[in-house]
Amino acid sequence: PRPRCAALRRWPLVWLHALPVVVPAGLRRWLSSPAPAPRVCVVGSGPAGFYTAQHILKHHGGALVDIYEKLPVPFGLVRFGVAPDHPEVKNVINTFTQTAHSERCAYYGNVTVGRDVTVPELQRAYHAVVLSYGAEDNRVLGIPGENLPGVYSARAFVGWYNGLPENRDLKPDLSCDTALILGHGNVALDIARILLSPLQLLRKTDITDSSLAALACSKVKRVWLVGRRGPLQVAFTIKELREMINLPGARAVLDPADFTGLESAVKDAPRPRKRLTELMMKTALEKPVEMQAGAAAPREWGLKFQRSPLEVLPSADGSRARGVRLALTRLEGSGDSAKAVPTGDEEELECGLVLSSIGYRSLPLDPAVPFDSQRGVIPNSSGRVEGVPGLYCSGWVKRGPTGVIITTMNDSFDTAQSVLEDLQGGVLDASPFREGFGLVESILRSRGVRPVSFSDWQKIDAAEVARGKAAGKPREKIVDPAEMLQIIGH
Structure with a gap:
């Protein structure tokens, strides 16, 4: 707590001369500081x-x-x-x-x-x-169908599994087998990893209880990460890519053709970009490890390059998303400043879950x-x-x-x-x-x-940690602000 006497410092100095002589010299000096x-x-x-x-x-x-x-x-x-x-x-x-x-x-x-x-x-x-x-807020795609059920912003989805109060009632539909994430940044990789992670890994984290229950029932087995530009322009970092490649029970599907001719282009790139591209190339060329006899088909994820979303396609009855229509692009320029220009060709990707990870706002x-x-x-x-x-x-x-x-x-x-x-x-x-x-x-x-106050927050913190301990987690986040305020007696 701050000393209340700090208020005395606002006394105009002229008042000091009117103070009785009994004021100690130390106080007089302090007041005229x-x-x-x-x-x-x-x-x-x-x-x-x-x-x-x-x-x-x-x-x-x-x-x-x-x-x-x-x-x-x-x-x-x-x-x-x-x-x-x-x-x-x-x-x-x-x-x-x-x-x-x-x-x-x-x-x-x-x-x-x-x-x-x-x-x-x-x-x-x-x-x-x-x-x-x-x-x-998040940037919008600005394409037809982006408001269909089954389409979510990355911000809302991340907020949902991380306990952001405004996203606690999101209830994403995870009943499809294929998800498509628009964006090649770290947030896109985070979402892909959460969708495909073995439950036993997530159970030890502070992911919210309700999102863990939803992921336990998820049918999503395949995640495509789609970007407008090429491998040399991805925005994710090597740490996140490596985690994704090493994710237990999930297989990387990268097309070697996407990396043709990049060996020479990457030679003069800055070291982080060079290492990142080399890791993608190595992963694309690796033969998938044969599944053990009788083992379930693994979950899989892949990177799709030079594709720009044109429309989220509705299901036959118009009730939800069933896929995305994409424009194929070519790159003009090179490096980070390269621009994606539509070639006139298009393709459709089937998916029941679309996550837009094109930036916060x-x-x-x-x-x-x-x-x-x-x-x-x-x-x-x-x-x-x-x-x-x-x-x-x-x-x-x-x-x-x-x-x-x-x-x-x-x-x-x-x-x-x-x-x-x-x-x-x-x-x-x-x-x-x-x-x-x-x-x-x-x-x-x-x-x-x-x-x-901060000490009020520490009471909420203690309650979350106690709830987490009971469930074998670092914490169980409280997602309702009213419940937070109840804990501190507001």
């Missing part, structure tokens, strides 16, 4: 939010940072985006928890900025406001904040929001939904550095007193909103 500590507010408690807060706290000995989050629970995509079978990636939560425990940091969950409190209200309460609320938060809806980002320069002094952004809402956690860390440090420079250079005037949460709390109270 420099301006109050700058108050910074961060909106969003995912990696971007926490890394921004961490950097400011580390490099400014007096700054006070408050983090606001719309859900009762923190950590954003570390909790809701990282695959359940990748627990090591979630270790950053330990660092974020240390930040939240700083006496100069406070967490306020269950507060939706833009609805419960506006950005202009936050600007009145804080010297600097940093928007780090990520990408809450940020949404505007508040009419007071500039937003580039074309690019899905807040216009900014090094995190400084264009035309709005004292307003900043970091993470995906700043640069677009790309990169991994380390990318977001560096990006957030960059924004935090801009805040620190502006404080130091006098661009941000920290001398007027700002009430921070004191003002926000009264606004929230008037609107019937009760924030969740």
